[in-house]
Amino acid sequence: MLDRLMEKAEEAEVFEIDSEATQIGFKANKLKSFEVKETQGLAARAIVDGKVGFAATSDITAVDELVDNVLASARLGDEIQLHFPDPQPGPEVQVYDPELASLSTERLIEIGNEIIEAILEVDGEANVEINLSRRVRATTVRNSRGVEARVKKAPLAISMEVDRVRGDDIITLFEYFTTATLDESYQAFVKRIAEKLRLAKESASLASGRIPVLFSPSGASVLGLPLIQGLNGKNVYRGISPMAGQEGKQLFDEKLTLVDNPTLDGRPGSSSHDDEGVPRERRVLIDRGRLTGFIFDLKTAALAGRESTGNGSRGLFSPPSPSFSNMVIEGGDQLVNDIISGIDEGLLVESPLGLGQGNVISGAFSNNLSLAFKIEGGEIAGRVKDVAVAGNIYEDLQEITAMSQESEWVYGGIRLPYVLLSDLNVVTRG
Amino acid sequence: MKREQIEAALRSSEADYTEIRLEEGETTRVAFRGPDLETADVALDRGGIVRCLVHGGGWGIATFNDLSNLEHRVQQAYEGARAIQAEPIELAPILIAEDEITVSLENDFRGIGVTEKKALVQTYNDILLGFDSRIVDTSTTYADEFKRIVFANSEGTYVSEERPMISVRVIAVAREEQNVQRAFDGVSRAAGFDAVTGQEDLVKTVAQRAVDLLSAPAVEGGRYTVVCDPRMGGVFAHEAFGHLSEADFIAENPQAREMMVLGRRFGRDILTIADDGSLPGLRGTHPYDDEGTPTGRTDLIKNGELVGRLHSRETAARMGEEPTGNARATSYRHRPIVRMTNTFIEEGETPFEEMISDIEQGVYACAAFGGQTAVENFSFSAAYGYIIRHGEVAELVRDVVLSGNLFVTLKHIDAVGDDFEWVEWGRCGKGQGGLAVSMGAPHVRIQDVLIGGE
Numbered sequence: 001m002l003d004r005l006m007e008k009a010e011e012a013e014v015f016e017i018d019s020e021a022t023q024i025g026f027k028a029n030k031l032k033s034f035e036v037k038e039t040q041g042l043a044a045r046a047i048v049d050g051k052v053g054f055a056a057t058s059d060i061t062a063v064d065e066l067v068d069n070v071l072a073s074a075r076l077g078d079e080i081q082l083h084f085p086d087p088q089p090g091p092e093v094q095v096y097d098p099e100l101a102s103l104s105t106e107r108l109i110e111i112g113n114e115i116i117e118a119i120l121e122v123d124g125e126a127n128v129e130i131n132l133s134r135r136v137r138a139t140t141v142r143n144s145r146g147v148e149a150r151v152k153k154a155p156l157a158i159s160m161e162v163d164r165v166r167g168d169d170i171i172t173l174f175e176y177f178t179t180a181t182l183d184e185s186y187q188a189f190v191k192r193i194a195e196k197l198r199l200a201k202e203s204a205s206l207a208s209g210r211i212p213v214l215f216s217p218s219g220a221s222v223l224g225l226p227l228i229q230g231l232n233g234k235n236v237y238r239g240i241s242p243m244a245g246q247e248g249k250q251l252f253d254e255k256l257t258l259v260d261n262p263t264l265d266g267r268p269g270s271s272s273h274d275d276e277g278v279p280r281e282r283r284v285l286i287d288r289g290r291l292t293g294f295i296f297d298l299k300t301a302a303l304a305g306r307e308s309t310g311n312g313s314r315g316l317f318s319p320p321s322p323s324f325s326n327m328v329i330e331g332g333d334q335l336v337n338d339i340i341s342g343i344d345e346g347l348l349v350e351s352p353l354g355l356g357q358g359n360v361i362s363g364a365f366s367n368n369l370s371l372a373f374k375i376e377g378g379e380i381a382g383r384v385k386d387v388a389v390a391g392n393i394y395e396d397l398q399e400i401t402a403m404s405q406e407s408e409w410v411y412g413g414i415r416l417p418y419v420l421l422s423d424l425n426v427v428t429r430g
Numbered sequence: 431m432k433r434e435q436i437e438a439a440l441r442s443s444e445a446d447y448t449e450i451r452l453e454e455g456e457t458t459r460v461a462f463r464g465p466d467l468e469t470a471d472v473a474l475d476r477g478g479i480v481r482c483l484v485h486g487g488g489w490g491i492a493t494f495n496d497l498s499n500l501e502h503r504v505q506q507a508y509e510g511a512r513a514i515q516a517e518p519i520e521l522a523p524i525l526i527a528e529d530e531i532t533v534s535l536e537n538d539f540r541g542i543g544v545t546e547k548k549a550l551v552q553t554y555n556d557i558l559l560g561f562d563s564r565i566v567d568t569s570t571t572y573a574d575e576f577k578r579i580v581f582a583n584s585e586g587t588y589v590s591e592e593r594p595m596i597s598v599r600v601i602a603v604a605r606e607e608q609n610v611q612r613a614f615d616g617v618s619r620a621a622g623f624d625a626v627t628g629q630e631d632l633v634k635t636v637a638q639r640a641v642d643l644l645s646a647p648a649v650e651g652g653r654y655t656v657v658c659d660p661r662m663g664g665v666f667a668h669e670a671f672g673h674l675s676e677a678d679f680i681a682e683n684p685q686a687r688e689m690m691v692l693g694r695r696f697g698r699d700i701l702t703i704a705d706d707g708s709l710p711g712l713r714g715t716h717p718y719d720d721e722g723t724p725t726g727r728t729d730l731i732k733n734g735e736l737v738g739r740l741h742s743r744e745t746a747a748r749m750g751e752e753p754t755g756n757a758r759a760t761s762y763r764h765r766p767i768v769r770m771t772n773t774f775i776e777e778g779e780t781p782f783e784e785m786i787s788d789i790e791q792g793v794y795a796c797a798a799f800g801g802q803t804a805v806e807n808f809s810f811s812a813a814y815g816y817i818i819r820h821g822e823v824a825e826l827v828r829d830v831v832l833s834g835n836l837f838v839t840l841k842h843i844d845a846v847g848d849d850f851e852w853v854e855w856g857r858c859g860k861g862q863g864g865l866a867v868s869m870g871a872p873h874v875r876i877q878d879v880l881i882g883g884e
Binding site: 037039054062066172239317354358362427 | 457467470490603609678683686765799800802803804833837
């Protein structure tokens with residue numbers, strides 16, 4: 001296909017995806033469905049007279065249409081200084097575990113049952129829906145400069161919703177776990193969920209005001225999301241990131257170090273090369289509170305007069321754009337239990353509602369909390385309902401009181417510790 | 431693919447129930463970001479899904495892009511159904527349907543070249559860019575999609591349907607030092623190209639609002655009487671209530687069933703909420719759902735009382751109720767689950783001026799960035815708002831986030847407007863990513879709402 005494109009183009013790239021997965025579904029604590037998914041696709045980019053075109057198809061036999069579509073797209077494109085990369089080696093990283101790739105249906109069912117049992121032990125009225133999937137996903141990027149970068153991953157993913165309805169007392173947890181290595185880490189994930197349910201059995205009330213707020217790793221996603229958007233080279237180039245033009249400046253508390261790390265073994269977000277064939281590497285973007293970099297793909301880098309940072313990411317039907325591989329905020333030096341012991345009256349934020357709504361790019365967060373606990377006299381005192389927190393990371397992260405040693409993976413590719421902010425706005429009904 | 435091939439594959443199945451859905455679609459997208467063209471491309475997407483049920487087993491499902499061996503996919507789904515021991519799954523009966531639905535679009539977008547589509551998007555984008563120097567970023571997107579779907583099952587149903595969709599969406603981002611604000615709007619309909627032309631006024635309004643929000647103060651957090659505009663009201667009906675009406679939440683959850691018992695009073699008798707997948711031209715409309723059940727109107731709350739819910743064939747059988755035509759899937763890559771179609775608060779009688787006339791201090795919440803619910807808790811971010819003071823709409827405010835307990839809030843709806851509107855934009859992300867839906871409402875007034883803010 002590259003050859004056909006090169007009859008008309010100066011440069012060309014072909015992206016191929018092939019994936020097969022087995023998925024087991026539990027609903028209302030019981031086994032429900034078995035699904036086999038096979039996906040294929042082809043996408044191409046071509047540069048003709050300095051203009052870039054793009055086209056994609058899930059019908060890998062429709063090569064003629066794909067060639068016509070990408071060339072037609074190039075005729076409409078802007079002229080930009082985009083060049084595909086030369087072949088370069090990338091880091092060695094383990095994302096394919098043959099044992100995981102061939103994990104049996106029986107084992108998936110077993111894990112599902114284990115999880116349900118562990119939750120029902122804590123709360124017999126819980127209603128659990130789980131999707132467990134094992135998958136093998138292979139992508140290949142080829143370009144006219146000789147790149148042939150193949151990435152093969154075998155992730156296991158567990159996604160769950162736990163509801164417990166007792167009259168008007170309702171708790172809902174959405175949880176997600178993924179790994180590219182077969183280990184027992186899912187058990188720690190399940191223990192945490194069971195612990196949350198156990199703690200939620202007690203109630204507590206809290207008055208509105210400015211108080212210490214401890215964000216758990218999943219709660220800290222309200223702090224992480226504006227950082228992710230602000231560090232995206234596309235938003236920087238567009239002038240909408242508050243971090244544009246601030247490289248080298250001390251923007252945050254020196255406890256904050258944020259890294260994009262594609263070299264972590266066993267993480268589905270890792271790989272040797274990005275989706276454009278550019279080799280990946282670990283990058284420090286915020287170094288002890290000082291802004292040191294952004295993430296770019298080829299096109300954004302070309303527009304911004306920079307280099308790609310190996311963060312080009314794509315789905316089948318879109319051209320690449322910058323995205324984190326694994327976004328890691330490094331942990332601190334205190335144990336979370338010690339942090340909690342030191343809080344006289346405060347709020348522990350476990351799960352926000354409406355993450356991603358609102359003016360996230362400006363740094364603002366304002367979220368009702370679907371799960372939060374009162375901390376009283378150094379202990380977790382009970383669940384607080386109808387409570388919301390609000391703030392702006394560009395102000396509130398200038399003074400971080402503590403960060404825990406303990407960290408967790410949330411939403412698959414984000415790793416966060418517990419974060420304590422001593423003075424945050426909390427609004428409650430009580 | 432020929433009908434005989436599909437029916438042959440169905441006959442080859444050893445399952446007690448088998449269905450096959452095949453889709454083929456072409457999507458054209460043109461997107462600008464700032465002055466730069468992001469893409470002008472055509473994508474072809476084709477694939478299928480087979481579902482099987484076996485007595486003593488569960489659902490067996492196969493999804494695929496390669497259509498060359500349907501019998502093999504049926505076999506995969508059948509073996510999957512047998513591989514798991516689940517509790518018995520019944521499907522409520524429906525009439526066997528045989529139908530061919532074709533569409534005829536005025537100014538069919540398939541006949542229009544990408545160059546002309548790009549020119550339209552460029553016009554709108556240029557309006558945004560040239561409006562004010564404080565507008566630093568824009569996103570203007572056009573998409574049209576034409577899908578052909580064939581659904582057939584072992585009961586004899588065979589339905590083929592053409593599904594068009596066209597949309598334009600504009601976002602303007604204004605910036606003044608560290609203050610960044612955005613405004614957006616769009617149009618989306620199952621219609622031809624004329625649905626998206628002539629929208630210059632809509633685009634200018636978006637640009638103006640982004641700039642105005644720069645100087646708007648953040649709303650002060652607290653409890654207020656809130657008037658929702660039709661777009662916020664529609665999102666509320668969908669997010670805060672609609673999801674609780676999806677029977678897959680209730681069917682196998684005894685406590686949830688108790689919470690959603692028919693006849694329970696949820697609001698005052700001015701409140702009626704319904705879902706209707708059969709209304710022509712709307713985003714959530716199709717004559718049959720993705721199990722071959724005809725769509726139609728289902729009342730959920732009527733005059734304040736819970737009277738109905740939304741079903742798939744499976745949830746209807748489990749609850750001893752009639753299927754409602756709400757089994758939908760985002761695409762062939764996903765199995766159908768209970769989803770809303772076009773969900774709305776029915777028009778009432780109170781004019782807007784009357785609604786605000788006795789509000790001393792309140793908030794007028796307009797449009798929605800989005801909403802999320804966790805069963806009874808909801809949180810919505812209004813795109814913008816106004817303070818209502820001494821019975822009049824006063825200054826523009828930003829960062830208006832409404833949240834609270836659904837049951838309490840529904841009971842606090844004390845006025846329903848006489849000015850119903852459909853929101854011509856909607857994507858519902860329940861588990862499977864963005865499914866086309868629409869929402870509608872008149873203005874509604876809600877007492878004692880928690881508004882989060884600085």
